[in-house]
Amino acid sequence: MSKEFKHFETKLIHSGEPEPRINGAVSMPIFQSANFEYAGEASYHDLKYIRLNNTPNHIVLHQKLAALENAEAALVTASGMAAISTSLLTILSSGDHLLAQDTLYGGTHSLITKDLVSYGISYDFIDGDRPETWQEKLKPNTKAIYVESMTNPLLQVADLHSVVQFAKSHDLISLIDNTFPSPYNFRAVDFGFDISLHSCTKYLNGHSDIVGGAVIGSCKLIEKITHKLNHLGGSMDPHTCFLLHRGIKTLAVRMKHQNDSTGKIAQFLQLHSKITKVNYPGLESSSGHQRARELFDGFSGMLSFELSGGLEAAEQFMKNTTLPIIAPSLGGVETLLTIPAITSHAGMTREDRQQLGIKDGLIRMSVGIEATEEIIDDFKQALSS
Numbered sequence: 607m608s609k610e611f612k613h614f615e616t617k618l619i620h621s622g623e624p625e626p627r628i629n630g631a632v633s634m635p636i637f638q639s640a641n642f643e644y645a646g647e648a649s650y651h652d653l654k655y656i657r658l659n660n661t662p663n664h665i666v667l668h669q670k671l672a673a674l675e676n677a678e679a680a681l682v683t684a685s686g687m688a689a690i691s692t693s694l695l696t697i698l699s700s701g702d703h704l705l706a707q708d709t710l711y712g713g714t715h716s717l718i719t720k721d722l723v724s725y726g727i728s729y730d731f732i733d734g735d736r737p738e739t740w741q742e743k744l745k746p747n748t749k750a751i752y753v754e755s756m757t758n759p760l761l762q763v764a765d766l767h768s769v770v771q772f773a774k775s776h777d778l779i780s781l782i783d784n785t786f787p788s789p790y791n792f793r794a795v796d797f798g799f800d801i802s803l804h805s806c807t808k809y810l811n812g813h814s815d816i817v818g819g820a821v822i823g824s825c826k827l828i829e830k831i832t833h834k835l836n837h838l839g840g841s842m843d844p845h846t847c848f849l850l851h852r853g854i855k856t857l858a859v860r861m862k863h864q865n866d867s868t869g870k871i872a873q874f875l876q877l878h879s880k881i882t883k884v885n886y887p888g889l890e891s892s893s894g895h896q897r898a899r900e901l902f903d904g905f906s907g908m909l910s911f912e913l914s915g916g917l918e919a920a921e922q923f924m925k926n927t928t929l930p931i932i933a934p935s936l937g938g939v940e941t942l943l944t945i946p947a948i949t950s951h952a953g954m955t956r957e958d959r960q961q962l963g964i965k966d967g968l969i970r971m972s973v974g975i976e977a978t979e980e981i982i983d984d985f986k987q988a989l990s991s
């Protein structure tokens with residue numbers, strides 16, 4: 607077991623690091639070796655091999671990620687979707703039933719409604735805001751409940767207290783996709799969730815240069831999920847482990863800036879005459895503000911907004927901006943803009959989008975770590991021309 611550290615910022619740097627340092631190396635070296643000499647390991651899962659998720663680069667990351675959410679254990683995976691799919695396939699078998707929030711990340715939505723169904727796993731969607739309606743969806747074979755900390759792209763926050771309580775009182779395993787707040791703003795396992803899932807592609811790595819995922823939870827659950835991952839094969843390679851490890855160390859400095867900057871940009875947008883709506887739980891006027899304040903230490907770097915003039919005005923605005931990059935994904939150091947209706951949510955019918963409140967001209971923004979004033983100045987000119 608590695609040393610314990612008190613503050614989140616310190617854990618990012620020091621938790622889980624090898625002791626003693628390997629040949630004195632200050633930075634964790636990359637062990638670019640697929641296999642390792644046999645050392646008398648008794649079980650298949652303990653043989654040292656990259657796919658078995660137990661090389662020195664994996665172990666250090668597992669210890670660090672567990673420390674960040676005050677959890678017993680963690681596991682890194684080849685992508686966020688590998689973390690999500692491997693966890694769900696560990697917990698659910700043919701004949702089981704899942705309750706899932708009705709506003710999921712697109713990949714997760716398809717996994718649950720198409721892939722899991724083809725394996726004999728059924729589901730019902732729940733409204734994260736209305737705990738009183740969950741009981742009627744419960745079945746004798748319900749095994750788990752799955753939610754996200756903040757929804758995409760409207761940044762709504764479900765009643766997470768009730769999710770944890772409901773899971774405990776009905777003996778369900780609770781899973782949360784905690785990608786959007788990142789462990790800096792919300793430690794889901796510490797809060798009471800059984801499993802916290804991350805796309806490390808986003809804030810944890812923070813540099814838009816790898817794809818990776820993480821599962822954080824109890825030793826018992828993480829061991830089971832690791833054994834499933836050993837078979838399914840969605841393991842992270844050592845070089846990606848190294849990049850993720852390096853990225854994680856600056857999570858606090860990045861996220862602090864992003865929390866702060868996004869709050870200022872949201873306020874600017876809210877006061878601008880050409881902006882008709884801003885979705886950001888950090889705004890006092892937002893319907894989810896009180897709940898988000900109670901749950902999170904910060905409101906993260908994601909927001910979305912609508913312009914008067916709909917899709918056409920949104921496309922013109924995006925063309926007029928010079929600083930943000932027009933690209934999908936999120937959580938990196940550079941500011942990104944997308945229009946969900948024609949990118950991430952294009953697979954849905956227009957009617958379904960409207961029902962969820964995703965207008966054609968809605969713009970989603972991932973705020974980077976550039977100077978806040980420079981982003982706001984660029985938006986000012988883009989809105990005035």
Ligand SMILES: *Cc1c(COP(=O)(O)O)cnc(C)c1O
Nearest residue numbers: 685686687711783785805807818
């Ligand atoms: C990106 C994302 C995922 C999927 O992660 P990948 O690393 O792309 O596989 C899952 N959930 C959320 C909330 C995401 O933003």
